[in-house]
Amino acid sequence: MSSVAVRLEGVKVRFETVVLAFDCTVRAGEIVGVAGASGSGKSTLFNVIAGFEAPDRGAVRIFGEEMAGRPPSERPVSVVFQENNLFAHLDVATNVGLGISPSLRLRSADLKRVDEALERVGLVGFGRRLPPTLSGGERQRVALARAVVRHRPLLLLDEPFAALDPGMRAEMRELLADLHREEGNTILMITHHPEDLRQLSDSVLFLDQGHILVHDPLDRFLERRDTAAINRFLGNA
Amino acid sequence: MAARENRLTIAAGGFSLCGILLFVGLAAAALLVQGGGDGNGLFDAYVWRVSRFTLLQASLSTGLSILFAIPVARALARQPTFPGRVWMLRLMALPLGLPALVAALGLIEIWGKQGALNRLLAATGLVEAISIYGLFGILLAHVFFNMPLAARLMLAGLERIPAEYWRTSANLGMGSLAVFRFIEWPVLRGLLPGVAGLVFMLCATSFTLVLTLGGGPAASTIEVAIYQALRFDFDPPRAIALAGLQIMLTGTLLFILKFVAPPPEEAETSGKAVRRFDGRSRLSRMSDRAWLIIALFFVGTPFVAIVGSGMQADLSRLVRESAFHHALATSVLIALPSAMIAVTIAALMIRTQRLLLAPTTPARRRSMSARLFAGTIGASTSLVLLAPPIVLGAGWFLLLRPLGDVSLFAPFVVIAINALMALPFVHRVLAPAMASHAARTERLAASLGIGGFHRLRWIDWPPLQKPIFMALSFALALSLGDLGAIALFGSQELATLPWLLYSRMGSYRTADAAGLALMLGIICLILTIVGTAGERRSPEGARP
Numbered sequence: 105m106s107s108v109a110v111r112l113e114g115v116k117v118r119f120e121t122v123v124l125a126f127d128c129t130v131r132a133g134e135i136v137g138v139a140g141a142s143g144s145g146k147s148t149l150f151n152v153i154a155g156f157e158a159p160d161r162g163a164v165r166i167f168g169e170e171m172a173g174r175p176p177s178e179r180p181v182s183v184v185f186q187e188n189n190l191f192a193h194l195d196v197a198t199n200v201g202l203g204i205s206p207s208l209r210l211r212s213a214d215l216k217r218v219d220e221a222l223e224r225v226g227l228v229g230f231g232r233r234l235p236p237t238l239s240g241g242e243r244q245r246v247a248l249a250r251a252v253v254r255h256r257p258l259l260l261l262d263e264p265f266a267a268l269d270p271g272m273r274a275e276m277r278e279l280l281a282d283l284h285r286e287e288g289n290t291i292l293m294i295t296h297h298p299e300d301l302r303q304l305s306d307s308v309l310f311l312d313q314g315h316i317l318v319h320d321p322l323d324r325f326l327e328r329r330d331t332a333a334i335n336r337f338l339g340n341a
Numbered sequence: 342m343a344a345r346e347n348r349l350t351i352a353a354g355g356f357s358l359c360g361i362l363l364f365v366g367l368a369a370a371a372l373l374v375q376g377g378g379d380g381n382g383l384f385d386a387y388v389w390r391v392s393r394f395t396l397l398q399a400s401l402s403t404g405l406s407i408l409f410a411i412p413v414a415r416a417l418a419r420q421p422t423f424p425g426r427v428w429m430l431r432l433m434a435l436p437l438g439l440p441a442l443v444a445a446l447g448l449i450e451i452w453g454k455q456g457a458l459n460r461l462l463a464a465t466g467l468v469e470a471i472s473i474y475g476l477f478g479i480l481l482a483h484v485f486f487n488m489p490l491a492a493r494l495m496l497a498g499l500e501r502i503p504a505e506y507w508r509t510s511a512n513l514g515m516g517s518l519a520v521f522r523f524i525e526w527p528v529l530r531g532l533l534p535g536v537a538g539l540v541f542m543l544c545a546t547s548f549t550l551v552l553t554l555g556g557g558p559a560a561s562t563i564e565v566a567i568y569q570a571l572r573f574d575f576d577p578p579r580a581i582a583l584a585g586l587q588i589m590l591t592g593t594l595l596f597i598l599k600f601v602a603p604p605p606e607e608a609e610t611s612g613k614a615v616r617r618f619d620g621r622s623r624l625s626r627m628s629d630r631a632w633l634i635i636a637l638f639f640v641g642t643p644f645v646a647i648v649g650s651g652m653q654a655d656l657s658r659l660v661r662e663s664a665f666h667h668a669l670a671t672s673v674l675i676a677l678p679s680a681m682i683a684v685t686i687a688a689l690m691i692r693t694q695r696l697l698l699a700p701t702t703p704a705r706r707r708s709m710s711a712r713l714f715a716g717t718i719g720a721s722t723s724l725v726l727l728a729p730p731i732v733l734g735a736g737w738f739l740l741l742r743p744l745g746d747v748s749l750f751a752p753f754v755v756i757a758i759n760a761l762m763a764l765p766f767v768h769r770v771l772a773p774a775m776a777s778h779a780a781r782t783e784r785l786a787a788s789l790g791i792g793g794f795h796r797l798r799w800i801d802w803p804p805l806q807k808p809i810f811m812a813l814s815f816a817l818a819l820s821l822g823d824l825g826a827i828a829l830f831g832s833q834e835l836a837t838l839p840w841l842l843y844s845r846m847g848s849y850r851t852a853d854a855a856g857l858a859l860m861l862g863i864i865c866l867i868l869t870i871v872g873t874a875g876e877r878r879s880p881e882g883a884r885p
Binding site for chain 2: 151155156157177178185188189191194198202203206208254
């Protein structure tokens, strides 16, 4: 396996009024925090990597493979959104099971994997529950359980803890760090909270106005004082 | 795999669109080609008189509906808590689901020569009996249908006024008149063009009410004149000229509605009680009560009359009649396929439109032609409104006549016309539901690779079955109650329930007609209530 997880080369996405441009290299096995003001292009960056948005120009390589024309489900990528990660009318076990077989053909071994994944995220006995009856944190755990059974080497987290209170966020960060140690996967995580970066990430991608402004190791990023946008984000006076 | 599936969907959507364009286009072409003969004698005095009357009755109907609706909407807005308010709101929604023919019968029971009102007037011995037939009856029926509609749209507007306004106006001590001038009227004035345009459109294309209540050539609209030209005088050139006029008229109206006065959104009106501090004085309470009682009687009595006289009919004999069985079977055989076609086509076209504009298609492939395609799909539901059932029917009537016996094709043409007629309404029910469903599940399903039958079975069907059944139910009600298309093509062999009802009315078998009207009215009302019940969409568990 290549030691580079994601490489974006001259990627351009044109919208009605703006053009977003991305160039970056993410090393395999890292947790990368993705930050920037809203509208800076974080979600578009994720959409391009996950295959929800086709770039107008440039190449997206994941573990060395060119992704052009490859549908989202055939990329080595799992995605967890801020909300609506679960189909509300299907129970928790079914939602996780869809990660194993999108046509829900599950053998008994698969069902066991589903149970194990739920146990892993601390949701033993939640299999028959429907998503609307869960708390926000529990729903995000189910989404992580599904990512566990899908076992893809790249995990994209789009503000996964945004709807959670601070105590819950800390718990989820720990869970995520544990899962990362076990899986050895690469994680890109969009967040608005410097605390998430401090606790979790190895490096930080900071976006501003549709471009990747910096890509620094965590400690260098935290010490930066030279950019207004980053100062604003970190709350530096 | 996913790409192939998308291509298939887009192909099916395109196929549906072509079908609609072809069906409408062929009818229009038939009218144009066959009308090309002599252009002179077409626009005679009769045609002009009919056009003038169409515009006159539509203007008067619109004006009266709105003048009546304003105080009713205001009374409902000002008195947010009186007992029975919810039922009053439900009653105001009821005419929407009533077949026009049934409503006409109910109105005759109240306002007709032998009706309740004239009997009352005769008892006082003061006034000459009033006749419902003619302009008076047409206006009456149009106000019956459109006053509640206008009042509901205006009420929704009034209830959107921020609560702070009421606190401020109470704090400032604004009187009832000042509240109306400075708060309510500005809101209503903003809604007026849209509401008036919508009502005008409905009245200008109204067929059944004018046919049953017009009572002669003096009070005939373009649509009824087309029907008479084809069905009685057999004068195709005249029908063609009239159809051309009708298309010009509806085209102009649609243009105005689209660009000058888009109809207002109908928001949820019931339930939410806004705390208002005005309307508590004795005088305003009394005037509000008076308006609500007038509206209650005006809208409610025809329903009571339909039930009352329907119960007096010999229902048990009626349901055993073979003519009834035949009509019921014909109605179902026409309504079911047409409703299913409407829902399928609408769903396919909505999905196609979304796929065409999806961001996974790179900008260079998101080309002009794809945009044009998607735009045409969006416009096609309005295109359907451009050619009302009678015009479409006239075109197909003329198109099929040279091919032999029209009655052979008649069921299929009626099914197609009914399906097209339902399309805009089905679209309005399905589009928002499908859009929010797609927004919620599209990317998730794509990233998990759920496609094809499995997506339909596990992801799309469970949350969408309710809106689909609603749309289906609404389309069924429309088709079951329709007299437009069947009026041109109906016969002894092809007799639907409205057709049977109309012919019983024509042969003065009043009791039979009343019984049929009751049954048809109940069926259509139930279907409409089912079709509009769940308009308040549940958030589907995004939040606990």
